Amino acid sequence: MKQEQHRIRVIVADITTLEVDAIVNAANTSLLGGGGVDGAIHRAAGPALLDECRRLRGCPTGEVRVTAGYRLKVRFVIHTAGPVWRGGGNGEDDLLASCYRRSLEEAERLGVGTIAFPAISTGAYGFPPERAAAIAARTLRTYISDHPAAPDVILVAFSRASAAVLERALEEVG
Template identity: 65%
Template sequence: MITGKINVIEGDITQLSVDAIVNAANTSLLGGGGVDGAIHCAAGPGLLAECRGLNGCETGDAKITQGYNLPADWVIHTVGPVWRDGNHGEDALLASCYYRSLELAKQNNIRNIAFPAISTGAYGFPPERAARIAVGTVKQVLAEKTTIEQVIFVCFSKQSYNHHQQTVQEIITNKE
């Protein structure tokens, strides 16, 4: 049963005491605005130093680092797609962000992981559509044999929280 494994909260992802948080990064992995900037700021200079050695990250892929000064042990950096018009593979790239992040979580024995609403800020992905892709992908991965016990969607705004909460209700709760 997946229902108890997925939670939605409104808050600051940098404050969560979980095994791993996911960073909605840019391709350089060297920090930026939004959640990326907040994570780099909270983690301290060690995160930037480790990211420099990763040689960036492709859109739709993910890489893992230590959490440094964050309450989370790990940071999984993933690069979401910039929304163009929905006809340039954006949905598949966004799904890949969640899938690759969860693959890294499984490989590193991470039991609980927190995601922001990837690509819905400056990258302009429609938030309702992004929530459906996020929740659907997480449901698919959790249905497989996995060590992941909990996935938390951490929403920075009430609007994002509402989209994710409604989507969890529709995709997870009502269909089990």
């Protein structure tokens, strides 16, 4: 077993209830809340999160912005705007990988020990879950392998079926 393997695990949970240093919000480019995990994070964090997000004036796809956690049990929310699936020929894979990589870079810069990710872009944005999981697994493994100070990663699935997709992707990456 490679040393970094224990540093990525998959759980089935509500990301808004976790007690970790940072969670990643699969945000839209406005950062002003929305559906799915984005809406859940905004509701759980309270109105102060929206106030801070308004001051950030958005986030380009593939990039990240950081806010406080407010009512969440986290120090930071790392917001990343994932790509909308348009068939796979419009740079979606690279943009999704950038979401994971940039989130880890920012977490490492902030001194985060543990970071939790949802399955970015796989809900309303329509990214195929298996393809997204493979990109996440590759990107996370590579980053952790290359950066000894990188935080431990928790991949948060909302169902056992989506957790199985993530677990398979991690096994395939090795």
